Amino acid sequence: MDQRASHYYDTKPAQPKRRFLIKLNIRGQFLEFASSSGVFSKDKVDLGTIVLIDSLELPDSGEVLDMGCGYGAIGIAIAKLYPAIKVTMVDVNPAAVKLVRENIERNDVKNAEVLHSDLYSLLGGRSFDAIVSNPPLAAGYKTIFPMIEGAFGHLREGGFLQIVLRKGVNAIPRKMEDVFQNVTTVSKKSGYRVFRSFKNAPGNAKIRDQHD
Numbered sequence: 420m421d422q423r424a425s426h427y428y429d430t431k432p433a434q435p436k437r438r439f440l441i442k443l444n445i446r447g448q449f450l451e452f453a454s455s456s457g458v459f460s461k462d463k464v465d466l467g468t469i470v471l472i473d474s475l476e477l478p479d480s481g482e483v484l485d486m487g488c489g490y491g492a493i494g495i496a497i498a499k500l501y502p503a504i505k506v507t508m509v510d511v512n513p514a515a516v517k518l519v520r521e522n523i524e525r526n527d528v529k530n531a532e533v534l535h536s537d538l539y540s541l542l543g544g545r546s547f548d549a550i551v552s553n554p555p556l557a558a559g560y561k562t563i564f565p566m567i568e569g570a571f572g573h574l575r576e577g578g579f580l581q582i583v584l585r586k587g588v589n590a591i592p593r594k595m596e597d598v599f600q601n602v603t604t605v606s607k608k609s610g611y612r613v614f615r616s617f618k619n620a621p622g623n624a625k626i627r628d629q630h631d
């Protein structure tokens with residue numbers, strides 16, 4: 420028998436045991452999320468996730484990818500706030516993907532889908548106007564750096580990658596700058612920082628600010 424500890428980012432975590440119902444009132448939307456043990460932030464929406472949702476300014480229409488969606492808080496909030504946007508959510512954890520399917524129904528979302536995918540592996544040549552993420556720090560840079568590199572190829576011209584991080588995680592905005600040649604801090608709140616990098620936006624040849 421495999422004696423390894425199970426992590427929320429494992430492909431095959433232990434069977435979920437406990438169920439939770441999380442309520443979230445954000446930007447005028449009342450949302451409910453079914454959750455369970457074995458997924459990230461199982462019994463309340465993570466503060467970084469809330470800071471990211473609050474920071475988002477998206478176009479009225481287009482396509483958005485929520486990379487590492489967990490039980491779907493970010494992607495479902497976007498789908499409710501921007502009904503003309505098509506949202507795709509992706510997670511490597513099958514328990515999370517199952518919960519997202521349930522949460523899409525529970526919140527009466529019509530403009531979102533979820534895929535059980537390791538990073539971009541099931542997305543083929545698809546591209547997006549924005550890629551958003553509360554990235555899996557627990558999975559390490561070996562997962563997060565390919566996530567940032569892959570974002571460039573899966574963004575449309577002028578699209579952006581926007582991610583939330585705890586204050587002090589500086590290697591990730593540095594990686595964003597290396598890949599996109601620009602990175603800015605769009606929000607600082609409650610010990611979290613939200614970073615955004617544009618793909619080839621006009622006038623964005625080299626933008627950098629302080630990642631404190």
Ligand SMILES: C[S@@+](CC[C@H](N)C(=O)[O-])C[C@H]1O[C@@H](n2cnc3c(N)ncnc32)[C@H](O)[C@@H]1O
Pocket residue numbers: 427428429459460465468486487488489490491492493509510511512515536537538552553554555556558562
């Ligand atoms: C910090 S959690 C954020 C979850 C959710 N977006 C939220 O804000 O509550 C990161 C998520 O990334 C997922 N993840 C880890 N490695 C992944 C990979 N290689 N491909 C896709 N998702 C991955 C984890 O399963 C986890 O659900």
